[in-house]
Amino acid sequence: MNRRALNALEGVAGSVVLCVIAAMIPLRSDVELHPAASSVAVTVTLAALLGVGLYAWVRKSSQRFGRILFLAGLCWFMASLSHADGELPYSLGRIFGWLFELALVYALLAYPTGRVQDRSGRVVLAAAVALVCVGYLSTVPLVDQYPLPSPFADCGQQCPQNFFSLTAEPDVIGRLIDPLRETISLVVYVGVAWVLATRLVQAGSNLRRTEAPVLAAAVLRFLAAGAYGMLREGHASDDVATTVGIITVLGVSLIALAFLVGLLQWRIYVGGALLRLTTGINSAKDAIDLKYLAADCLDDPSVELFYADPRGQGEEPRWRDSAGDRCAGPVEKPGSLITVKTQPDGSRLAVSCEDGLGNYPRFLDAVCSSLAAGLERQRLDRARIVLLRDVAASRKRLVSAADGARRKLERDLHDGAQQRLVGLRVKLELAREALEEDPAPAPEVVARFGPEVDEIIEEVRALAHGIYPPLLVSGGLVEALRGAALRSPLPVSVEAEGIDRLPSDTESAIYFCGREALQNVAKHAAGASMVTIRLWRDDGIWLEVRDDGAGFETGSTQAGSGITGMRDRLEAQGGWLRVDSRVGEGTRVVGCLPLPD
């Protein structure tokens, strides 16, 4: 069993013990008028306060509130001592009765987060504290008897004296202090009800379901307490006062139950909202869909989303709204709350919603995290589509280039070596027929064919070299590029640092890019007098071909098929290619291929 469950069990066990003790006090009292009824009322109320307090305490989202409510329950337990017949326990019980009222006001104002977040709530709480301290606690040494009748005592005229009395009770207590503090108590109760009502009005429908039961129970209890005070001032009959007193006591249980209902309603709502959110995110196509999804889940039509793509460190984010339009970013408005989520890649999502949701930071965080994940998924989907399109186009170009190379090869063979071999065959037949008639010139005739065969061999050799140079296989990338450099019409220097043999795919991709770049210099680099080829290793294999020709404006010139082919070759193996050039400053072609693991 984990620590949390153990603590909960201890709390339950302790609460049960306290309830048993609280139940026994009225039953064992000699001065209690209705011991059974008092026992039930006190115990039920104590059980409700401690039980709901424990429930809220074990939930992370309402932990702080749970502690406050449990503390109120402990105050209630101590207040139950007022049903005892001894002066000391009775006096303690009466004092804790006032402290309980203060704890109840605190719990109502701090619901559900455990913090009194609005200014008006803090003012009412301060007034309640001042009332209890100044109006009630400070009079303890001055009174012989605590105010009667009381919802916390059912001893009629037999109630014990004040154990803490130090002096005779001055008249001012009865004439002035009592009515004044009763009035201020009513004002405090009205203040609490007003704060709760204001929160209810400002809350969205999702939050009203948690606030409404509490407001209703609080108003009922305060009405009963107020009525009890007036009955006491009016010296109403004991039976009427007792009945209203019991209602006042049970009103506390009602408040505790209202807390429980509110907390349960919230849990049910959160579960449903998160379920709708997580299932709806996959079908959201853009940020606007996400915004409407969030508005639906939060029951808040005022929800707005803002997002910013990742930028460099120190750069200001460029915000867009849910429609994708550039904007200044999320702006705090009265009644709204901004929550910003920053992803590991630096992208941001800001959600603007009603500020009441700020009482539920974990729920809000879960919603924002889901929305951020949804936005990220949309961004990745778009990037994937673009990437797939680029890959398909590149693949098509590569296949087309391969077909084109095959057609060129067929043409070169047909027009070159094949024609010459066919011609040679015909000439051999002619020579055979001629030598049949006159064999004498046979040596000269045969010798004449030698040079023609040599030319055919050279032609086939050059063709083979154009397809795949033998030096690339036998000598490697550096030697093959040096060989290509020797055949270039311009002076070419090849610098290779730390380049040994590499996988054949890598060598062939870099070689053919370098050769194409050399051919481009010869064809297009007007005024070029030299070319430099550099090869080096730096977290990959790098190739640079630089010339001192006329250069060109890269922005206004579309890449030709040669450069596109080079780029496709390198990108097919996870590399890249870039062409840098300026008019009058030559051209630099640089590419890189990652090294295989």
Added chain:
Amino acid sequence: MDRPGPACEARPVSASSVKVLAVDDQRGFLDVIRAVVEATSGFRWAGGATSGADALTEADLNHPDLVLIDVEMPEMNGVEVARRLLTRYPGMLVALISAHRPDELPKAAAESGVGAILPKENLSPAWLRGFWQEHHS
């Protein structure tokens, strides 16, 4: 065009010799055809053309008896040249020659009405004589 070597020297020409026109975009092979024609008795070289248009002009000028046409030529291929010559001169004997095998040529070549489709490497004086005799026996 270059004259062929001593083993391929031309035979003496008579007025009744068969006039042969050759059409091939490869000038080198035109020389080879000329050597074969001049090494075949009873045949004489009537000229060479490197395109279909030139071939039609040469045919109008020289009225050859036999025309050898390469199939693979740019702009106007040999099959089209043969078709136009046969339309203009129905009695002319035309053979298509090619570096490809006959089964690698388009169907239009076989349906063009020419007298023969010959792989280039099989061109020889014996073949020329046989081809002419077959169609003029």
